[in-house]
Amino acid sequence: xxxxxxxxxxxxxxxxxxxxxxxxxxxxxxxxxxxxxxxxxxxxxxxxxxxxxxxxxxxxxxxxxxxxxxxxxxxxxxxxxxxxxxxxxxxxxxxxxxxxxxxxxxxxxxxxxxxxxxxxxxxxxxxxxxxxxxxxxxxxxxxxxxxxxxxxxxxxxxxxxxxxxxxxxxxxxxxxxxxxxxxxxxxxxxxxxxxxxxxxxxxxxxxxxxxxxxxxxxxxxxxxxxxxxxxxxxxxxxxxxxxxxxxxxxxxxxxxxxxxxxxxxxxxxxxxxxxxxxxxxxxxxxxxxxxxxxxxxxxxxxxxxxxxxxxxxxxxxxxxxxxxxxxxxxxxxxxxxxxxxxxxxxxxxxxxxxxxxxxxxxxxxxxxxxxxxxxxxxxxxxxxxxxxxxxxxxxxxxxxxxxxxxxxxxxxxxxxxxxxxxxxxxxxxxxxxxxxxxxxxxxxxxxxxxxxxxxxxxxxxxxxxxxxxxxxxxxxxxxxxxxxxxxx
Amino acid sequence: xxxxxxxxxxxxxxxxxxxxxxxxxxxxxxxxxxxxxxxxxxxxxxxxxxxxxxxxxxxxxxxxxxxxxxxxxxxxxxxxxxxxxxxxxxxxxxxxxxxxxxxxxxxxxxxxxxxxxxxxxxxxxxxxxxxxxxxxxxxxxxxxxxxxxxxxxxxxxxxx
Numbered sequence: 001x002x003x004x005x006x007x008x009x010x011x012x013x014x015x016x017x018x019x020x021x022x023x024x025x026x027x028x029x030x031x032x033x034x035x036x037x038x039x040x041x042x043x044x045x046x047x048x049x050x051x052x053x054x055x056x057x058x059x060x061x062x063x064x065x066x067x068x069x070x071x072x073x074x075x076x077x078x079x080x081x082x083x084x085x086x087x088x089x090x091x092x093x094x095x096x097x098x099x100x101x102x103x104x105x106x107x108x109x110x111x112x113x114x115x116x117x118x119x120x121x122x123x124x125x126x127x128x129x130x131x132x133x134x135x136x137x138x139x140x141x142x143x144x145x146x147x148x149x150x151x152x153x154x155x156x157x158x159x160x161x162x163x164x165x166x167x168x169x170x171x172x173x174x175x176x177x178x179x180x181x182x183x184x185x186x187x188x189x190x191x192x193x194x195x196x197x198x199x200x201x202x203x204x205x206x207x208x209x210x211x212x213x214x215x216x217x218x219x220x221x222x223x224x225x226x227x228x229x230x231x232x233x234x235x236x237x238x239x240x241x242x243x244x245x246x247x248x249x250x251x252x253x254x255x256x257x258x259x260x261x262x263x264x265x266x267x268x269x270x271x272x273x274x275x276x277x278x279x280x281x282x283x284x285x286x287x288x289x290x291x292x293x294x295x296x297x298x299x300x301x302x303x304x305x306x307x308x309x310x311x312x313x314x315x316x317x318x319x320x321x322x323x324x325x326x327x328x329x330x331x332x333x334x335x336x337x338x339x340x341x342x343x344x345x346x347x348x349x350x351x352x353x354x355x356x357x358x359x360x361x362x363x364x365x366x367x368x369x370x371x372x373x374x375x376x377x378x379x380x381x382x383x384x385x386x387x388x389x390x391x392x393x394x395x396x397x398x399x400x401x402x403x404x405x406x407x408x409x410x411x412x413x414x415x416x417x418x419x420x421x422x423x424x425x426x427x428x429x430x431x432x433x434x435x436x437x438x439x440x441x442x443x444x445x446x447x448x449x450x451x452x453x454x455x456x457x458x459x460x461x462x463x464x465x466x467x468x469x470x471x472x473x474x475x476x477x478x479x480x481x482x483x484x485x486x487x488x
Numbered sequence: 489x490x491x492x493x494x495x496x497x498x499x500x501x502x503x504x505x506x507x508x509x510x511x512x513x514x515x516x517x518x519x520x521x522x523x524x525x526x527x528x529x530x531x532x533x534x535x536x537x538x539x540x541x542x543x544x545x546x547x548x549x550x551x552x553x554x555x556x557x558x559x560x561x562x563x564x565x566x567x568x569x570x571x572x573x574x575x576x577x578x579x580x581x582x583x584x585x586x587x588x589x590x591x592x593x594x595x596x597x598x599x600x601x602x603x604x605x606x607x608x609x610x611x612x613x614x615x616x617x618x619x620x621x622x623x624x625x626x627x628x629x630x631x632x633x634x635x636x637x638x639x640x641x642x643x644x645x646x647x648x
Binding site for chain 1: 495498499502503506507509510513514516517520521523525528529532535536539540542543544545546547560568571572574576579580583584585588591592593595596598599600603604605606607608611612613615616619620623624626628629631632633635636639
């Protein structure tokens, strides 16, 4: 790779480690480690929420996906306009106020505070651990891929290097490092996306030219659903909009806000930055398709579309920023999940089975589990082959299907019961696992029609179960403080 | 009206809203499985609209948010209806797209220019604009802080 690209990348990685070491000096308690001591500003929270929600898929998988299937794939990124708004309306003040009245640090803590059920807390922790492992493995692989491209390394060395860098700053600085690196990473993603968008339009001689050229050979591609089943595309729109309510990397950021009044502009900042960064998906997918029709060399895989375009057409400094942007997107997601996974193992599962761990041990164990999780994710990424993709899809879907009803609706609807929370958690986890395994293993290919998005089905069923069971079971009197939080 | 009665009325309002959500989710599941694409689009729009209403509900009212959310719902319904009209055969016959709106075929333009910015402007932005009056006032924060102080005091007393 060009020396300028290498230099830009080295500066970026050095900056991430420096932030981690700086944050380590501010991390003294478990609260600092898991929720940044509730001392973050609105800008930091909004950018960190955006960058941890938008993973490396935005720069590599997304454009590759659009290159293959057309404009319909944008329905995976359009929800950003509404999802952050929904997260702020349904979770924002409830989560933040919950952190005022109860010592909550994790999402299972919030579930427990709301339903007073250790079973619901334990199931939420299991859903989080399952999802975290899936997410971490895919992000680890994405980091390894980028590093191997930049430094001409074997993939395995790239994965190990990526794991080491994230582990250093996540272990040392916990969530304080996570938030500040996310802010820098979010800014890099924004710059990389805007510059790449302008370059892609320039190379393709404008969107009109590209669309007309593509439509002459592949008219379905330029349609609103692309070459995909409309039912699948609309299912994405639903799950990626409302499913944000179950994403722990988004929901637990509300605990960290210094002042509740600062919540005001958070959704606007997060959504607008996410929408701007989505331009990279729209433009790179389109220009790659256009160039391939104009006689460009075919790609080995769709994921090669975006990196190949940058290497061939972008100046070296922009290619460097692009690759740093990809690494930034993967790392910002990975560090959040390391922290969330460590909290599930150190805090949530022991509490669910009635074990109490001292605050000092919680911090020490949190760091140990962060290292273990990173090592396991690296091993899974390297050893599981095709399964990594399955785990990645499974991760996001599990959070959405299992946690969104109990957390998102449960914090806004006083009639919701603990039995309903348990039932929807079980439904979400089981349907996600069963449908995904069935599809990947090919046991019963006709179980669901091919125009149905599997996660969409699990997601909708989980909400139906949650609401139905809540209406069928007697509501309990809520504690005064929880009732007050829900009536604010 | 007494405080308890008022609260019970607010709770009933929420129950009705969630019951409507249940109907929308069941409709979405049915349309999804039966392949009724346009109806599925409409059910999804209603789910998102009602979910936003649930989040904006405060002391028995959604205040001015309901107008913004209704406008968003309208945008979703219009955008999905236009998108469903995409005629791939007509393009195949002509050999290329002959009509572009904002550099895109009209049906795709409806997705990009309606489905993308409209919910941001009509749903996400009003959260910030109406925050003080309709989301979280200083009095709300003060009341919660008071409760938090009571909880801390009771925890301290228990530990002593």
